[in-house]
Amino acid sequence: MASSAADATPNLVLYNLREGAGETQQDVADALNDLGAKHGRPIAITANQVSRWERGITGATPFYRKLLAEHFGVSVAELGLTRARVASPSHPRAADVLVIRTDDGQPDVPRRVLDSQGQWRAIRRALNAHRVALAREAARLYDETFRIGATGLIAPPGWLPDTPKDLAAFSIALDASAAEPVVTGTEDASAATRPLASEERRYARYSQAIRDVDHPRLFDNRIAWRLTGVDWGRTDAALRFGMSTYFGMVDTAEALAHEMAAQHVTGEGDRIAIASWRGLTFRRYLGDPFDLARRGLVPSTDTLTIRIDADGATFVLHNRGAGNVAVAGGMLHIMPAGVFQPSSILPAAQVADFDLWRNIMREYSEEFLGNAEHGGDGNPADYAAEPLASFEAARAAGQVRVYCMGVALDALTLYGELLTVAVYEGETYDRLFADMVDSNDEGVVVKTGKVQPTSALPFTRHVLDELISGGRLAPAAAGCLELAWQHRQTILGRN
Template sequence: MKEARWKRFASYSAALGALMRPNLWDDRFCFRIVSRDWRAAGGPRLTLGEGSYFDLIDQSGPLTRELSATAHRSADPLPAWRRLPLRARYKSEPLSLGRRVVLASVGTLTIRRTADGQGEFYVLRRIKGRTATSDDTHNVLPGGMLQPASISPLSRRSDLSVWRNIMREFNEEMLGAPEAVGQGGAEVDYTRRPYSDFEQALTAGTLRVWTFGMGLEALILTPVLLTIAVFEADVFDVLFADLVLEGPEGIVITKMPLRDAEVGDLLKLPNVAPPLAALLHLALRHRDLLLSAPVRTT
């Protein structure tokens, strides 16, 4: 670690960038949750506004460090709230939208459904030091912040789409495309491959996507939109023929059986990220639905 004695930083992100800069480190535009209505007519509704990635870092970092430092100093495995002044501010309502900036992220469990109706899922083993958050964990594949792919003002409207966000993450994390970090000026052309292939599979029924609601990462108090994507094996093998086994964020663990025993073994590991754990529990609970035969339209 670099020496930082007596030096003051304006924010946690400034300190992290100067002292322990991760491999992926950009203050990207992200969509902020402005309001939520789970009982809206037509289904749950989120209103999104403008935020930045460092809004997340400047909140999650101090919360994590505070809990870690307090736990190390205390013999009690559950530190008292009075010893956690930052976290205690959000005790009654961790998603208080009026008291802090709350960014939205999307975590997707990717399942390959075989011809005999079995499921195989994919996991990203994040390598320590490569990412600013959730490094050194087993995590969802793909996953990322809900954000546009370009600095173009038009992109902030055209990319305000969970589905487009998921498609870009498929392309980036599983096919190795350069990450759309929101700093380029060109909008993504979703009529071109591989996006057109994902759209075609979704329309044909050989790719099905479910949303299972919002989860909350208790350590960093960040909400995650929990989704599951199920590909038919023959389509998956074509779309991901060039599946990368290691990317900028970590190593891909392939074809884990979606069965109680194997999922149980994975969940016993000490570094399973909460979004992955939640999605695996949901996938087992709804396995019959997820692995049912699709109605193919072509």
């Protein structure tokens, strides 16, 4: 048993068994409860308990192991719950193989596979250490007219409206007829970005390699909405979306970033080469980054949160832990930020949650107040319950104004970014965030406003320039800050 989530070693075997069966954590919990009753021992396993087993935070008791084995049709030894041991150096193949055996006699891992995975991890470490610099170089690969200053973001004409759009001034629409994307990240063009899974094959998807070879603390696949169209000339369907999954985006986006890092991080991993298309096979294969029919673009809602009163405007940042998240780790980001996705797999959630403000509210609950994330398997979010009800009431009363400043792509990953800003009256901000946390599952919070005035970040040109030039600000954060400053009169109602 791990002493904390940070010390836990994920149980990838159990995770893979569930994923291979196409089941949610709630499905597994329900099945175990049924089996327990069948064996005359009523139990009450929850989806959260299954999650804790998979994350290695707690271990399953012998009886629960028996039920898990019965449910998945494997032996107890195949559940990945046995202790691994490393064979002694006297093994006859020690020169060629790092022998990793489990108590149930699983086969050796060939040296070539370990070397491939080790090299992949090294490139990924370099990628995560230089995401900001690599994004800025990646932006140089595209036409200068697409670049949003030096932020590392790119956007084509029409994706950024002339003035920020109040969320109440436009609607979004579900594009039920959207065809499946052409590029999925499983193509031969991306093969070099995926390590060997065995001597015979590479990992089929980049997300599978992350899961098995370099698993961050937070890395779960979820249903998500895929951007299929942008038209700010409309009010009824300015943004259109189809259905997709988070990992569907990761498989292309992180492969593009990995390829860029492999070609452009030089020396001892501390220098970035000038942008060049040489060696960027997968990026060339992908083609037009703004072609929403070619790949699945699952965007995040990135919300710059500003507190305003008579003394001026301040904003909040988030220092994201490098080992906690798969994307933007080790960087400063605005908060809240999160993938645009429903709170549950249940059909009711997919209807109720298809709303930008509701997605932002859930992120406020999680990142600002430290509440549990709606993990996708349980009940949908209840917008009549606190704290979501208070966020909704504050906006309805005009105490918080929320704008969308446009859509852009992180040039490194080509992740989609819905650039938004929420402006709170000082008293409202202090009331809603009176219990603001110091840290959350994704990193450390840099507080703002009267809640902790000594750490407030003033919304001034000087501060923005220092942050953007500092090399740690995530491209989406830099883009939000830059656009908010350009449109500050509209957003803040002052010069």
